[in-house]
Amino acid sequence: MSGKLEVRGLDVVFDGFRAISDLDLTVEPGELRFLIGPNGAGKTTLIDVVTGRTRPASGSVRFNGQELVGRREHRIVRLGIGRTFQTSVVFEQLTVLENLDLAASFRRRMVGLLRRRRGVSDQVSRALDTTGLTDLAYRPAGVLSHGQRQWLEIGMLIVQQPSLLLLDEPVAGMSRSERDRTGELLREVAKDHTVMVIEHDMEFLRRFASTVTVLHEGRLLCEGTVAQVQADPRVQQVYLGRAREETTESLVQEASS
Amino acid sequence: MSAARTTDPAVRPAARFAARPAVRWPGPVGFVAVGVLLLVVAPLVLSPFRLDLLAKYLCYAIVAVGIYLAWGRGGMLTLGQGVFFGLGGYAMGMHLKLADAGEGNLPDFMVWSGVETLPAIWGPFRNPAFALVMVVVLPTVVALILGTLVFRQRVRGAYFAVLSQALAAAFVILLVGQQGLTGGTNGLTNVQFFFGLDLYDPTQKRTVYYVAVGALGLVFLAAWQLTHSRFGKLLVAIRDGEDRVRFLGYDPAVVKTIVYALSAAMAGIAGALFVPVVGILGPADLGVVPSIEMLVAVAIGGRFSLVGAVGGAILFNYGSTVLSEQWPSGWLYLLGGLFIAVMMWAPRGLAGLLADGWAAARHRWPGRAGPAAPVSPAAATEGAATDAAGQPAETTVGVGGAKP
Numbered sequence: 027m028s029g030k031l032e033v034r035g036l037d038v039v040f041d042g043f044r045a046i047s048d049l050d051l052t053v054e055p056g057e058l059r060f061l062i063g064p065n066g067a068g069k070t071t072l073i074d075v076v077t078g079r080t081r082p083a084s085g086s087v088r089f090n091g092q093e094l095v096g097r098r099e100h101r102i103v104r105l106g107i108g109r110t111f112q113t114s115v116v117f118e119q120l121t122v123l124e125n126l127d128l129a130a131s132f133r134r135r136m137v138g139l140l141r142r143r144r145g146v147s148d149q150v151s152r153a154l155d156t157t158g159l160t161d162l163a164y165r166p167a168g169v170l171s172h173g174q175r176q177w178l179e180i181g182m183l184i185v186q187q188p189s190l191l192l193l194d195e196p197v198a199g200m201s202r203s204e205r206d207r208t209g210e211l212l213r214e215v216a217k218d219h220t221v222m223v224i225e226h227d228m229e230f231l232r233r234f235a236s237t238v239t240v241l242h243e244g245r246l247l248c249e250g251t252v253a254q255v256q257a258d259p260r261v262q263q264v265y266l267g268r269a270r271e272e273t274t275e276s277l278v279q280e281a282s283s
Numbered sequence: 284m285s286a287a288r289t290t291d292p293a294v295r296p297a298a299r300f301a302a303r304p305a306v307r308w309p310g311p312v313g314f315v316a317v318g319v320l321l322l323v324v325a326p327l328v329l330s331p332f333r334l335d336l337l338a339k340y341l342c343y344a345i346v347a348v349g350i351y352l353a354w355g356r357g358g359m360l361t362l363g364q365g366v367f368f369g370l371g372g373y374a375m376g377m378h379l380k381l382a383d384a385g386e387g388n389l390p391d392f393m394v395w396s397g398v399e400t401l402p403a404i405w406g407p408f409r410n411p412a413f414a415l416v417m418v419v420v421l422p423t424v425v426a427l428i429l430g431t432l433v434f435r436q437r438v439r440g441a442y443f444a445v446l447s448q449a450l451a452a453a454f455v456i457l458l459v460g461q462q463g464l465t466g467g468t469n470g471l472t473n474v475q476f477f478f479g480l481d482l483y484d485p486t487q488k489r490t491v492y493y494v495a496v497g498a499l500g501l502v503f504l505a506a507w508q509l510t511h512s513r514f515g516k517l518l519v520a521i522r523d524g525e526d527r528v529r530f531l532g533y534d535p536a537v538v539k540t541i542v543y544a545l546s547a548a549m550a551g552i553a554g555a556l557f558v559p560v561v562g563i564l565g566p567a568d569l570g571v572v573p574s575i576e577m578l579v580a581v582a583i584g585g586r587f588s589l590v591g592a593v594g595g596a597i598l599f600n601y602g603s604t605v606l607s608e609q610w611p612s613g614w615l616y617l618l619g620g621l622f623i624a625v626m627m628w629a630p631r632g633l634a635g636l637l638a639d640g641w642a643a644a645r646h647r648w649p650g651r652a653g654p655a656a657p658v659s660p661a662a663a664t665e666g667a668a669t670d671a672a673g674q675p676a677e678t679t680v681g682v683g684g685a686k687p
Contacts, residue, residue, distance in 0.1 A: 077530060103532035115527040117520040124516050131513050132532035136541070139514040186532065 028090050029055040029106070029189035029220035031076065036085035038071055038244070045071045046244040049085070053190075058216035060231055061224045062255075063241035064264060069224045070112065072241070073192045077109050078102045089190065103132065108188035112195050114175040118168030122159050122178060125167050126150045129182035149185050156211065157181040173204035180211060191215065193223045197230055209234045240264075313590075314503075321496045331485035338492040338560040340600040341499050345553035347581045347596035348499075348506045348589065349546030354578070355586035356510060357542045358522030360440070363447035364550045364577050365569035366454045367422035371551025372564040373458075374421055376471035377405055378414030379558060383475050391473065396463040404464070411478065418555040419548050426547030430540030437536075439525070448571055455570040470565020477559035491559045498556060499593070502549050506589055509545075518542060550577075576603070579622045584632050591634025598633075 031053040038046040046068040053059050061069050074080035076087055078099040087094040094102055117125050127143055130150050146154075146163075154160040157177040162170065167178060176196055183191055196212070197205045209230060215221060225231055231238065231252060238255045240247040242264045248255060255261055325337060346364055353359045380390035389401060407413045429450070433443060458465045466472065480487040509515050521528050521535045528535050558564045567573070577596075584595015607614040629636055 079530075098534070099529040100532050100534045103530060109530055111527075115524050117523050117527075119519055119523055120516055128513065128516055128520055129531050134513070136514070136537070139517060140509070140512050142508075142512050143516075182531070 029053075030090055031190055031220065031222070032086075032088045033072070033076075034086045034088070036072075036075065036087065037083040038068070038075060038080060039083045044244055046075070046082070049241075049244065049246055051239060051246065053220055053222055055189075055220050056216075056218075057220055058212065058234070058236055059220075059222045060235040060238045061222060061241065062226065062231065062238060063247070066243065067241040068244040069241055070194055071244075073109060073194055073222070073224065076102075076192060077107060103186070103188070106187075106189040107192065108183040108186050108190070109192040110176070110179045110183060110194055110196060112198065114172075114179045116167040116170070116175050116178050116182070118166060120167060121164050122167050122170070123150065123154070123163040125178060126153055126181055126185055130185035132186060149187075153181040153185045156184065156214070158207070173200045173208075176200065176204075176208065177211070180208070180215070184215060188219065190220045190222070193221065195224050195226065197225065197227055205230055314500075318496075318500060322493065326489060326492070331488070334489065334492055335560060336601075336604060337597075338495045339557065340597045341492075341495040342553040342557045342560060343577060343580065343600050344593045344596040345495075345499050345502050345556070346550045346577050347584070347592040348502045349549030349553075350578055350581045351586060351589055351592035352506055352509065352518075352542055352549075353546035354581065355588070355592060356515060356518045356522065357539055358439075359539060359543055360444035360578075361447050361543070361546060362444045362571075362578060363449075363451035363454075363574050364546070365451045365571070365574035366447075367426065367547035367550035368554035368557070368573075368577075369454060369458070369564070369566075369569035370421040370425060370554065371418045372554030372558050372569070373465070373471070374408065374414055374417040374551070375555035376474065376558045376564050377408040378411060379474045379477060380471050381405065381409045382411075382478075383473075390466075390471075392466040392469065392471070393463060396467075398463040402464050415555075418551050422547040422551035422554075423544045426544040427540060430543040431536070434536040434539045434543075448574065451569070451571050451574045455566040458566045466565065468566060470563060470568070471558065472563045472565070474558055474562045480559075482559055482562060488559075491556070495556050495560060498552055502552065503589065503593065510589060514538070576618070579618060582622060582625050582632055585634025587631055588634035588638075591632050594634070595632060 031051075033049055033051040036046050036049040036051075037044070045066075049068070049072070051072075061072070063069055071080060075082050076089075076094060078094065078097055078101070082095060085095070089102075089105060089107060092105060094105070094107075097105075117128070120128065123146065124143075127147070127150055130147060130153075131139065151160075154163055157180060159170075159174060159178060159181065162174070167175070170178060180193070180196065183193075193212070197208050200208060205227065212221060212223065213234060223235075225235075235252050237249065238252055239249045240255055240258075240261050242260075247260055247264060248258050250258075321337075321341075326334060329337060346368060349367075350361060350364060353361045380392075384390050389398060390405075393401075408417070429447075433446060438446065458470070459468050461467070475482055477491055480490055482488050482491070509518075517528070517533060517538055520531075521533075521538055525535045554564070554569070557568070561568075576599075580596040580599035581592045582595070583599055584593070585591025603614065603618075606617065625632055631638070
C-alpha cells in the first residue's frame with residue numbers, strides 16, 4: 027500500500043506570524059492518524075500546506091517520495107490526496123448524486139465530460155450506500171442536514187479513491203449517533219487508505235484513534251497512543267493554559283482518572 | 284433542512300436508481316414548436332421590415348446563449364461581449380465589403396478616407412472560407428488568451444467584470460482611431476450582398492433570416508447539451524465553490540477559459556450574422572453600452588435559464604425597438620431601472636417568476652399536475668435553485684475555516 031506522507035523542516039509564516047515552525051512529521055501508509063492541539067496550533071495550516079492551499083516559507087512535504095510543495099491544488103489531488111474542510115462545502119445546487127458523480131469523474135478528460143451522465147457508476151452507488159445517502163440521491167445537496175453534508179463530503183472523497191485522506195474536524199457539530207457512524211465510516215475507510223484526521227472531540231479520539239500527534243503553536247509537542255499523549259504533562263499544560271479550549275476539561279479529566 | 288428526512292415519494296427505495304428523471308417532453312416539443320413558429324409562421328405573418336428586426340433580435344439571442352453559459356452557469360460576469368460580437372462581425376463585414384467592392388477595388392469607406400492600397404490585414408478576408416473561419420476563430424482566440432491570463436491568476440467577480448468592460452472600451456477606441464482600416468465611427472456600412480444574395484431584395488434576404496434561426500437553434504442545442512453534461516455540472520460547481528472544485532482535482536481556470544471562449548465564439552457568430560441582417564456594423568453596436576444591454580437582456584429573461592436568456596434577449600430588444608422609437612430619451616433610464624429591479628427582486632429574471640408561478644399553480648391545483656407526478660427529481664433540483672434565489676451566482680462559497 028502506498029500513501030506515505032513525510033513532512034520535513036516545515037515553516038509557514040503569515041505576515042510575520044509563524045503558524046508552523048520546523049515541523050517534522052511522518053504518516054505511514056495505512057495509518058489512521060489523529061492530529062490535535064489547541065486553536066492556532068497549526069493543524070489546519072498543515073493540511074493546507076499538504077494540499078497546496080498554502081505555500082510554506084521553507085521545508086518539504088513528500089508524498090510517496092514526490093515533493094508536493096509548489097504543486098497546484100488540483101495536481102496534488104491527482105496524485106491521490108483528498109481533503110475535507112472544517113465547514114463542509116458541497117455544491118448545493120447539484121443533487122447528492124451529481125456531487126458524488128462529479129467527484130468520481132475527476133480523472134476523465136475534458137471531452138469525456140461533455141457527455142451526459144448515463145446511470146450511476148458502481149463506485150458512486152457504493153458511496154451512496156456507505157454514506158447512507160441513497161434515498162437522498164436525487165435531492166439537491168442544499169437540503170442536507172449538517173451531518174449528511176459531512177458524509178457527502180467524505181463520500182466525495184471516497185469515490186476519488188485517494189491514497190491519503192485529510193479530514194478537518196469531520197465530526198464537529200454532529201450528534202452522538204452521527205459521530206459514531208462517522209467513526210465507523212472512518213475506520214472502514216482507513217482499512218485501505220492512509221487517513222489523517224484533525225479532531226477535538228476526545229471521546230471520538232479515544233474510540234477511534236490509534237496514533238495521535240499533538241501540535242502546539244506550530245510545533246510538534248508529542249506523538250504516541252491516546253493514553254501516552256494524555257499522560258504527557260506538556261500536553262496537560264498546554265491545554266490547561268487555555269481554559270476556553272473545548273477539549274480541556276475532557277482531556278484533563280481523562281488524564282487524572 | 285428538515286425536509287431531508289421526510290420520505291420523498293419520488294425516490295422509492297425499490298427503484299432508487301431507476302428513478303432517473305424521466306425524459307421530459309416539454310423540452311423537445313417546445314423546441315420544435317418554437318422552431319415552427321420562427322421558420323414557418325413568422326415569415327408568413329411578419330412584414331419584411333419586421334422580419335428583419337426579428338432576425339436582429341435572434342442575433343442578440345445567440346449572444347444571450349453565450350452569456351447564459353458564462354454568467355448564468357459559470358458565474359463570469361461578462362460585461363464585454365460586444366468585443367467578440369464585433370470581432371465576428373468585422374470578420375464577416377470585411378469579407379462582404381470586399382465582395383461588394385469587387386475584385387481589385389477598395390471598399391467604399393477606404394476610398395473616402397484616401398486609402399490607396401488594400402491594407403494587409405484585409406487581404407485574406409477576400410477568401411470567404413477564411414472569413415467564415417475567422418468569425419469563430421478570432422473571438423475564440425482572444426477569449427482564450429484573456430481567459431488564460433485572467434482565470435489562472437484567479438481574477439474573478441467584479442474585477443473580471445471591470446476587466447471585460449475595459450476591453451470593450453479599448454476595442455471601440457481602436458476601431459474609431461483606425462478610420463482607413465475599420466471605417467472609424469461609421470464602421471462598415473451599406474453591405475449589399477451576402478454570398479450572392481441581394482440584401483436589398485426582401486425575398487432573398489429572407490434566407491439570411493433562416494440562417495439566423497438555424498444558427499440560434501444550433502447554439503441553443505449546444506448550450507443545452509453542455510448544461511446537462513458533466514461539464515455543465517462542473518461549471519455550476521465552479522460558480523458556487525471554485526475553491527472547493529480545485530480540491531476535487533479539477534482546474535477551474537481551464538473550465539472557465541473554455542466556457543468564456545465558447546461564449547465569445549457564440550457572440551462572434553451573432554456578430555457575423557448581424558452584418559447581413561442590419562447591413563451596418565460600427566463601434567456603436569459593440570461598445571460598453573451595447574455590451575451591457577446584452578447582459579441586461581439576459582438578466583431580465585433569467586440568466587440561470589437557457590430559455591429565459593434567449594426569451595429575454597428577444598423581448599428586451601423588441602421592447603428596445605418599440606420604446607426607443609416612441610420614447611427615445613426615457614429608454615436608457617427604463618433600462619437601468621429594470622436592471623436594478625430585476626437584480627434586487629427577481630435575480631432569476633422572468634424565467635424565475637414564471638417557474639415560481641407555475642410551481643404555485645401546481646401547488647394550488649395539484650390535479651392539473653398530471654397523473655402520478657409528484658415532485659420529480661429534476662423539479663426538485665430546480666426547486667433548489669429557487670431556494671438559493673436570494674444568493675445568486677456570485678456567492679462565493681468560502682472554503683475552510685476562518686484561518687488564513
